[in-house]
Amino acid sequence: MRKKIIAANWKMNMTAAEAASFMEDLELELKNFDGAEVVIVPPFTVLPRLSEIISEIPGVTLGAQNMWHETSGAFTGEISAGMLREFFTRYVVLGHSERRTIFGETDELVNKKVKAALAASLRPILCVGETLEERDAGRVHEVLSRQLKGSLAGLDTDQMLDTVIAYEPVWAIGTGRTATPEQAQEAHAFIRKTIGEIFDPATAAKVRIQYGGSVKPDNAKELLHQPDIDGALVGGASLDPRGFAKIVKAAARS
Numbered sequence: 001m002r003k004k005i006i007a008a009n010w011k012m013n014m015t016a017a018e019a020a021s022f023m024e025d026l027e028l029e030l031k032n033f034d035g036a037e038v039v040i041v042p043p044f045t046v047l048p049r050l051s052e053i054i055s056e057i058p059g060v061t062l063g064a065q066n067m068w069h070e071t072s073g074a075f076t077g078e079i080s081a082g083m084l085r086e087f088f089t090r091y092v093v094l095g096h097s098e099r100r101t102i103f104g105e106t107d108e109l110v111n112k113k114v115k116a117a118l119a120a121s122l123r124p125i126l127c128v129g130e131t132l133e134e135r136d137a138g139r140v141h142e143v144l145s146r147q148l149k150g151s152l153a154g155l156d157t158d159q160m161l162d163t164v165i166a167y168e169p170v171w172a173i174g175t176g177r178t179a180t181p182e183q184a185q186e187a188h189a190f191i192r193k194t195i196g197e198i199f200d201p202a203t204a205a206k207v208r209i210q211y212g213g214s215v216k217p218d219n220a221k222e223l224l225h226q227p228d229i230d231g232a233l234v235g236g237a238s239l240d241p242r243g244f245a246k247i248v249k250a251a252a253r254s
């Protein structure tokens with residue numbers, strides 16, 4: 001069975017002090033809850049502080065929002081997988097639509113990062129998703145297929161199993177306009193089918209696929225109970241510990 005995975009993508013928000021206070025509240029809210037794996041994905045500057053706090057909390061792990069694929073060298077402003085591992089970071093979000101659109105990341109670059117992350121024992125959370133224009137033009141499957149094939153090229157099945165996919169329709173990110181559970185389920189089923197074609201159906205059946213895009217406490221349950229939705233990648237609503245805890249609890253089987 002695929003254990004649900006709920007991740008808090010804080011984007012460029014939270015100081016170390018704010019993060020420590022958030023974790024105190026979250027720990028209280030989630031006491032004795034083990035129905036989902038929780039990943040906190042803070043800015044890099046918060047990783048050292050959170051790595052100390054999170055090592056004490058069962059079921060909660062740490063993720064990073066990005067990395068560069070080289071191990072070291074003259075890459076001003078970048079960070080390597082090894083540097084993230086120093087702070088017990090377990091996951092790394094790669095190919096987020098904000099990285100693709102604001103920073104020009106391509107599937108080819110994302111593929112290099114996915115491979116470098118896996119080589120350093122970091123688990124990629126690979127983001128894919130179409131824009132509104134692409135959806136309106138009926139190109140959702142074409143876009144998802146291209147992103148998946150490009151970003152996952154050259155992985156073996158074990159590496160695929162260490163990778164989480166996040167379906168994040170660009171038009172649903174930060175807009176308050178979430179995909180309907182039916183729209184999300186349809187895209188997730190297509191993603192699983194495509195992974196089955198790239199690898200094999202048995203591998204695809206084990207891969208976890210998160211939904212992201214305006215997930216809130218009041219829409220989480222319906223989304224998370226779709227058969228191919230195995231978790232959520234939460235932006236705005238993950239900044240409030242009580243609201244985020246509600247989303248985590250919505251992952252429990254009803």
Ligand code: 13P
Nearest residue numbers: 009173174213214235236
């Ligand atoms: P919002 O939840 O704010 O729409 O952001 C989603 C997202 O981009 C998570 O990675």
